[in-house]
Amino acid sequence: MTVERIRVPIPYVAHVVPRGARKPRPVCFRTEAVVGVRTAAASQLDVAVVTGGERGGNRRREYLGYEGGLWLACVDGSDRPVDGRVILGAIADGISYFARMPNPFLQVGPDVRLPDFGAACPIDDMALRRIEADDREDRLARAARVADDFLLVDDGRILRRSVGPFWMCGAGIRPFIVSPEWELPTGPHAHFGITRDAEVREFGMAEWGVDLSDDFHEIREPGFIPDLDGIVAARAIANFQVIQWLTQLSGGGTADGSVSETLKAAGRLYGRDHAELAKGLSSYPACPGAPPATPEEMVAAVEGVRTFFDGGFEHRNSAHRGAYETIRRLFEKSYAAALVRWDVYERDRLAVAEVAPDLPPPDLGLRP
Incomplete structure (x- = not known):
């Protein structure tokens, strides 16, 4: 196996104070990352899964197996494989959409809209008083993970790692x-x-x-075939609607601290900050290249949501309490099946590390 190196543009956000200003502001900048796309021989790829059925016009789909995962060819609107070199060129040029998919390298991080990136410049091109913080290193790491999900084949195709059927x-x-x-x-x-x-x-x-x-x-x-049922089941409960409910209802209530931890865990299910998701983000909810959520994070998100809606929430404002009761009943009705699925089929399958309780040392009756 060899690796093809390509230079790709990516967006990142810095909190900067422009020259002539006093307060910091978030600005989208452009940078480049050199990433490696692996290559493989077609003879190394096996058909691992075949699907086709009564829906979708009996369309047949073949998933290829390689290095512990499932892969699909990147295709055009007529399901014909797109030349891998064409796609690598589109990625290197920062094209926003190709082969029936948005360019994932332009989505590696918080909610940066493509128009912002189109107008973005390198940070050295802007006159600044100072740079307070930026997420460039995090995005470079995510871009490297995205590149690892592409595979250039010696027959001209390029594959992308699939979540499978x-x-x-x-x-x-x-x-x-x-x-x-x-x-x-x-x-x-x-x-x-x-x-x-x-x-x-x-x-x-x-x-x-x-x-x-x-x-x-x-x-x-x-x-x-990857086992992704745990994260799918967790997201079905700690989804965007629920995240918005928790954000709207928890302010000033008795559960502020625990809700904050629940929202952080929920955000990690999508590789995003929970405050961003609470705004109603819908364009690309899961961030490409994010580190995978751990079983502990999945459990923390789901159980935190469940605890919040178990009825123990209190608020000094009666209207707020009334809104909570209304949404609690809606949650119980809408997510009952999702909670059953989690409890019966997923929770015990997760390899959650059991942490021993922090107990005082035993008294062995010894005295100095």
Whole structure:
């Protein structure tokens, strides 16, 4: 395996005081990162999973297995593979959209809109009194992780790491196969990984009385399929709507401290700051290249949300308390199935490190 080095433009945000100003302000700047895209021979790639079913026009999709993950070719609107060199050139030129996907290198960090990046300049080109802080190093690290999710093949294709196919089910919806390609599935329905036929059938029947559809899938190499059900189930509960509810309701209440920790953990599920998500961010909710959330962070986010809506919240303002009760009932109604899925099918599968309690040393009866 060799590595192809390319230079890619990325945005970052610095809090700066421009010359002639007194107060700092956030400004989007442009920088470049040299990242490595791995190469592989087509002979090294095996078809790991094949899907196709009654929905989506019986479209057949083949997921390739390589180095412990699933990969899909980057294709055009007609499903034809796009030349890998063309895509590398688009990335290097900072093109915002190619091969049916937004350029992930332009999304490595907090909410920077593309128009801001288009007008951005290198930080050395702006007259500044001082730079107070910036997130450049964090974004460079994220860009390196994004590059690791691309694979240049010697037959001309370029692949991107895929989250793989999922079963999706809901009220009145028989579990069927969906392929979110690069981004984890979201929305009001339940999603289970493709290997979990038995669990999704049991869950669908118990919650909504629906059985599996006859969608075809063939698992040839299960070792390449990532287990992402924990993060999917956690995001289904600690989602953007819930994050906004907690942010709006918690101010001035008895749960301020615990809610703050819950929101921080929820933000880490998406690789973003929770304050950013609370604003209603919708353009690209999960940040490409973010470090993966740990099992402990998933549990902290879900259990923190559950605790907040268990009814123990108090606020000095009666109108605020009334709003909390209304939203609490809405949460219980809307997220009951998601909580069951978490409790029954995910919580105990997570490898959460058990920390021993901080106990005083035992009294062995010894005296100096």
